[in-house]
Amino acid sequence: MPIRPGMTIPLPGPLHAQRDRIVELADLGFTDVWTAESDGGDGLTPLALTSVWEPRLRLGTAILPAYTRAPACMAQSAASLADAAPGRFVLGIGSSSNVIVERWNGIPFEEPYRKVRDLVRFLRDAFTGEKVTQRYDTFEIQGFRLGIRPEQPPSIVVAALREAMLKMAGREADGAITNWLAPGDVPQVAAALRAGAGGDDRELVARIFVCPSANADVVRAGARRAIAAYMNVPVYAAFQEWLGRGEQLAAMWSAWGAGDRKQALGEIPDSVVDDLVVHGSPDACRSRIQEYFDNGVTTSALAILPFDPDLDHWDAVQSLAPAAGR
Incomplete structure (x- = not known):
């Protein structure tokens, strides 16, 4: 599969003022931008803006929680962005955590494996444009038909941390998203994903936490x-x-x-x-990031951590860019 270097957005500062930086991400050699959804901005608005500002970038959510949007609302949200950016949107969904789902949103965090699997199945059904009347294990849909028919339905990738969810991502979706792992952990993760896909290749997105500081x-x-x-x-x-x-x-x-x-x-x-x-140094960081790709990650979503108060975020972005190593 193609190697895709990506960056987490939004960048620091007001969202409305980020157009020039978003365009520059593509100039620097990044192919993707990825958002999250926890306690900051929502996961879709920065991508909607980026879809207009910079058509060279692929757009991905890493992730939207499976619990915090009802199934039909999730389908509408995903179809709208896919319609705005044909062929450029990847819908990343996952269970999130009990903290975000239960403590912050007041929604019971129950049966996360089956909840995510059922949502993937429902979205596949909804994206056909046919009426969905179906009882899934964790919810039931009565007569929903998606009124938006994007030219290309979005790819779906699933947040997965252990073997069962990774195998489900390989079996039910187009790939998996993972984080908090070392390059040496990637083969174990990739093997479980591939096993679920029956040996076929799937996209493996890794959110990689980086602080280019000595x-x-x-x-x-x-x-x-x-x-x-x-x-x-x-x-x-x-x-x-x-x-x-x-x-x-x-x-x-x-x-x-x-x-x-x-x-x-x-x-x-x-x-x-x-x-x-x-x-470490930018050179050391780029070398370490390459190890993730060498071991089976196909897409990176770099997340720059502001641990060094002397580190400028945009300087860090530039120092980690694919173009910086040429």
């Missing part, structure tokens, strides 16, 4: 806070255990569970930080 102590201190925040969410803890980091993170989990946050941060080894967050 100030290792500052970066590691910030990275420890981010790692602790994520790795104490059950789905991410289980992912790291599946990848084989359970022993390395056991002391952190123990301290966190006991309520000692400071001790928990101190228990995260440098080796784990260096596995999960790309940092």
